[in-house]
Amino acid sequence: MDDDIYGIKKWGDDILEVLDNGNIGLKNPFYPSNPSIDLIKIIESLNERGISCPVLLRITDYLAFRIKQINESFFKAIKEVGYKGYYKGVFPVKVNQQAQVIDRIVDFGKEFDFGLEVGSKPELLIALAHDLSSESTIICNGIKDKEFINLATLSMKIGFKTILVLESLRELDLIIEVSKELNVRPLLGIRVKLTNKVSGNWSQSSGDRSAFGMSVEQIMKVITKLKVNNYLDCLVLQHSHLGSQIPDIIEIRKATQEACRFYSEMYKQGAPLEYLDLGGGLGIDYTGEQKSSLNSINYSLDEYCVNIVETVKYELDQSNVDHPIIITESGRACIASSSMLIFNILETTNFDSEKKTGNQFE
Numbered sequence: 001m002d003d004d005i006y007g008i009k010k011w012g013d014d015i016l017e018v019l020d021n022g023n024i025g026l027k028n029p030f031y032p033s034n035p036s037i038d039l040i041k042i043i044e045s046l047n048e049r050g051i052s053c054p055v056l057l058r059i060t061d062y063l064a065f066r067i068k069q070i071n072e073s074f075f076k077a078i079k080e081v082g083y084k085g086y087y088k089g090v091f092p093v094k095v096n097q098q099a100q101v102i103d104r105i106v107d108f109g110k111e112f113d114f115g116l117e118v119g120s121k122p123e124l125l126i127a128l129a130h131d132l133s134s135e136s137t138i139i140c141n142g143i144k145d146k147e148f149i150n151l152a153t154l155s156m157k158i159g160f161k162t163i164l165v166l167e168s169l170r171e172l173d174l175i176i177e178v179s180k181e182l183n184v185r186p187l188l189g190i191r192v193k194l195t196n197k198v199s200g201n202w203s204q205s206s207g208d209r210s211a212f213g214m215s216v217e218q219i220m221k222v223i224t225k226l227k228v229n230n231y232l233d234c235l236v237l238q239h240s241h242l243g244s245q246i247p248d249i250i251e252i253r254k255a256t257q258e259a260c261r262f263y264s265e266m267y268k269q270g271a272p273l274e275y276l277d278l279g280g281g282l283g284i285d286y287t288g289e290q291k292s293s294l295n296s297i298n299y300s301l302d303e304y305c306v307n308i309v310e311t312v313k314y315e316l317d318q319s320n321v322d323h324p325i326i327i328t329e330s331g332r333a334c335i336a337s338s339s340m341l342i343f344n345i346l347e348t349t350n351f352d353s354e355k356k357t358g359n360q361f362e
């Protein structure tokens with residue numbers, strides 16, 4: 001009954017419920033038949049230890065479960081669709097740079113070769129301070145100066161699989177210079193600008209108006225330069241990011257289709273591409289409405305994975321291109337359900353109150 005009032009069944013992701021006493025119960029997703037833990041009891045035990053609200057509670061089991069869910073859902077889709085490549089996700093550090101969070105993501109993600117996406121030098125330093133699995137990748141996005149490129153290139157010498165994603169032609173000059181100085185062949189990616197727009201919060205900065213990614217003309221210039229300098233064999237990844245919290249599965253499908261068309265053209269130009277990185281965007285159903293709207297999504301995690309894998313397979317089979325390793329950079333969808341902000345109620349307002357206090361505030 002209370003579940004219906006609060007709609008928890010719709011947005012609680014099977015990890016929250018309303019207990020018989022009306023309190024919130026936290027379920028253990030790894031052992032769903034175990035009794036839930038009463039949230040008030042956790043708060044009381046924190047109070048006994050001298051910790052009072054507001055409190056940001058992180059539930060590490062929820063983080064571990066979400067990482068497992070995302071990976072397993074992709075593995076399931078790959079099997080169902082008969083896809084010949086595999087999936088290797090990365091966590092975008094910008095979404096939560098807290099050490100407690102990144103440490104856990106790296107630990108829980110190790111068995112899935114889960115890597116990290118970084119967009120700046122400090123974030124790259126965070127990634128390099130972690131014991132990532134040897135098969136996972138560090139994806140370097142963002143504008144890069146010589147120091148950033150130096151650091152990324154040096155990290156390859158100590159065994160990290162660090163991929164420098166080109167945002168501009170200028171960066172390529174710097175990368176060639178650094179790789180010659182350090183005598184290391186770089187691993188390169190190219191960020192493409194998709195023309196597909198998305199609805200939702202990030203609509204304005206998606207499509208042609210996106211500040212990131214290269215146009216077809218710019219990509220052709222990069223490919224020519226890579227060929228002239230004998231660096232085309234280093235181009236292993238294509239990156240795109242449509243926007244966050246994408247509400248509609250059709251938009252995800254269309255963007256994946258467009259990304260695949262860029263991919264097959266670059267492949268045909270002789271780039272030995274291995275990775276197709278589709279960025280973030282996996283949304284969260286905050287309202288539980290299950291529809292394409294600002295704070296909801298019209299798809300499940302399984303549908304997200306199947307739609308991506310199926311589209312990549314179909315598009316690349318049409319062009320006779322080998323199936324790449326699919327990377328996604330889910331940020332919010334990876335961590336949102338694992339933390340909650342709890343604060344004291346300072347005041348309540350009652351409408352249609354039975355009590356006639358003469359004051360609308362009680």
Ligand SMILES: Cc1ncc(COP(=O)(O)O)c(C=O)c1O
Binds near residue numbers: 243279
């Ligand atoms: C390049 C890139 N990758 C991944 C993300 C994470 O997106 P999301 O949280 O929607 O998964 C973002 C945005 O925050 C981004 O700009």
